[in-house]
Amino acid sequence: MNPILQVENLKKVYSDGTVALNNINFEVHPGEFIVVIGPSGAGKSTLLRCINRLVEPTSGDVVFKGKKINKIGARQVKQVRREIGMVFQNFNLIDRLSVVNNVLHGRLGYTGTIKGALGLFSKKDIAEAEEILERVGLSKQKYKRADELSGGQMQRVGISRALAQRPRLILADEPIASLDPASSKIIMDHIFTICKEDKITAIVNLHQVDVAMKYATRIIGIKSGEVIFDGQPSHLTKNIIDEIYSNAKQPLVNAQ
Amino acid sequence: MSRDGNVYPLNAQESDNEIAIKPKKDLFTRGVFAFGAVFFLFCLYQLNIDYSNLLAGTVDFITMLGEMFPPDVSEWKYVIPAAIESLQVAILGTVIAVVISLVLAFLAAENLAPNNLVASIVKGFATLMRVIPTIIWALIFIVAVGLGPLPGVLAIAVHSLGMLIKVFAQSVEEMDDGKIEALRASGANWIQIIAQGVIPTVVTALLSWTILRLEIDIGESTILGLVGAGGIGWELTRAMRSYDFNAAFFIAMVIFVMIFSVEMLSNRLKLKV
Incomplete structure (x- = not known):
């Protein structure tokens, strides 16, 4: 099977000289549920954002479905982004809008500029958004304002927004870092089962190793912008975990 | 599979042995x-x-206040329409400024501007409009378009625009960038991000700035009459110049009631927003 995503020699140096990613290489095959682990500041978020070009890579290639997406123009980037759903640590919902409206934001990429701006979504999109909300158990909340929800509910809306894009790939950046353990489990279960049922590939950033071990089909360990482990959870030994998290607070390598 | 022990070792060795650096005095x-x-x-x-x-x-001022009393209401037929004209000038000028600044503020906000150059150009342009007082703008526009309410409307619109671009852009910049990022990640374009994400988030700030600006503009529109840009200020100047203090007192009372009632109204409105 062809890989859905290839990351080749990816490097990101921020303008202040911080090397966030250095020589990252991996392939992602359809159906994989990859968890990226590593300490804060290791470059996990930057890695995800280079994949959908919220962050411009400094060098190297990101190939999504056979297309080098670091070489394409702004219009094509938007088209690629439609196929890549993203879930955030802070949910990033628009607080004053209704739950269903927030889910429909996942359809903006498929909706015309004016219709999208005015929030005039098609009946089909609205029906689908309501279906997704039912799936994550939020149909009763669909007309509530997003800021009336609890953290766990907000994240379910975040997942629903990503699903509304009918994505091939979901990128989740620390989806449970702001949640209590009970909500965390609900969220991880939703992400895992939905990706399995809908055959969506997922790359999830986490810093809880035990959670990673429970869900991942493959784990990538990142430290100071470099991949130091890539393999099945069963191969992740205590020594490797210690290595990933040792000296976690050392500053990143400087370019100069 | 879950592991015991702390997977996040605390790095005790690095925290305490740094030499405390005394901050430099500014x-x-x-x-x-x-x-x-x-x-x-x-x-x-x-x-x-x-x-x-x-x-x-x-002492002179108190004497003059005495002479002003009682107010001369006989010219209300001219004074009231002039007051309404001032109000109209203020509302028109503010609305024009709000509409234009709603477009320009998004170009000036650094988290939304296409690039930093555009943001600095728009911000510079806003500063220029803001540092020139409304009354100077009125004098400039009187030369350009003649006396009457039009130069007043233009002067208020231009000066307010300078302020509104700045404060609207600031409100947008204070917004959590994650929300913008989330919409970008879904493939939304610039206009959709603004309409569906930014405006719903900052709408209360925009409304309260607009109300505040309208209050200021109503005050300013009364002054503009002094230089011949229409409204009740012109009536006040005329009365003062002809030493008709009783009429002037009445006009001052009308101005006070007008500004005060707008302020009461906007305070009520702010509570709702």
Whole structure:
């Protein structure tokens, strides 16, 4: 099977000289549920954002479905982004809008500029958004304002927004870092089962190793912008975990 | 599969052995304050104000207030429409400024501008409009389009635009960038991000700035009459110049009631927003 995503020699140096990613290489095959682990500041978020070009890579290639997406123009980037759903640590919902409206934001990429701006979504999109909300158990909340929800509910809306894009790939950046353990489990279960049922590939950033071990089909360990482990959870030994998290607070390598 | 033990070792070795660095004193801020204090004393000396006038002036002022009483309401037929004209000038000018600034503020906000150059150009343009007072703009526009309410509307629109671009852009910049990022990640374009994400998030701030600006503009539109840009200010100037203090008092009362009622109204409105 062809890989859905290839990351080749990816490097990101921020303008202040911080090397966030250095020589990252991996392939992602359809159906994989990859968890990226590593300490804060290791470059996990930057890695995800280079994949959908919220962050411009400094060098190297990101190939999504056979297309080098670091070489394409702004219009094509938007088209690629439609196929890549993203879930955030802070949910990033628009607080004053209704739950269903927030889910429909996942359809903006498929909706015309004016219709999208005015929030005039098609009946089909609205029906689908309501279906997704039912799936994550939020149909009763669909007309509530997003800021009336609890953290766990907000994240379910975040997942629903990503699903509304009918994505091939979901990128989740620390989806449970702001949640209590009970909500965390609900969220991880939703992400895992939905990706399995809908055959969506997922790359999830986490810093809880035990959670990673429970869900991942493959784990990538990142430290100071470099991949130091890539393999099945069963191969992740205590020594490797210690290595990933040792000296976690050392500053990143400087370019100069 | 779950593991015991702390997977996040605490790095005790690095925290305590750094040498505490004494922060440098900010010479610039100190210099500005010192210069300000010296310049204030210099102004006191240089302007050489005769403070005895203050006492005599107060007595004169009270006498004049006495002469102003009772207010002469006989010219209400001219005064009331002039007051309404001032109100119209303010509302028109503010609305024009709000509409234009809603477009320009998004170009000036650094988290939304296409690039930093555009943001600085729009911000520079806003500063220029803001630093020139409304009354100077009115004088400029009177030369351009003649006397009447039109130069007043233009003057208020231009000066308000300068302020509204700045404060609207600031409100947008204070917004959590994650929300913008989330919409970008879904493939939304610039206009969709603004309409569906930014405006719903900052709408309360935009409304309260707009109300505040309208309050200021109503005050300013009464002054604009002094230079011939229409409205009740013109009536006040006319009455004062012809020493018709009783009429002037009535006009002043109308201005006071007008501004005060707008303020009451906007306070009620702000509670709702």
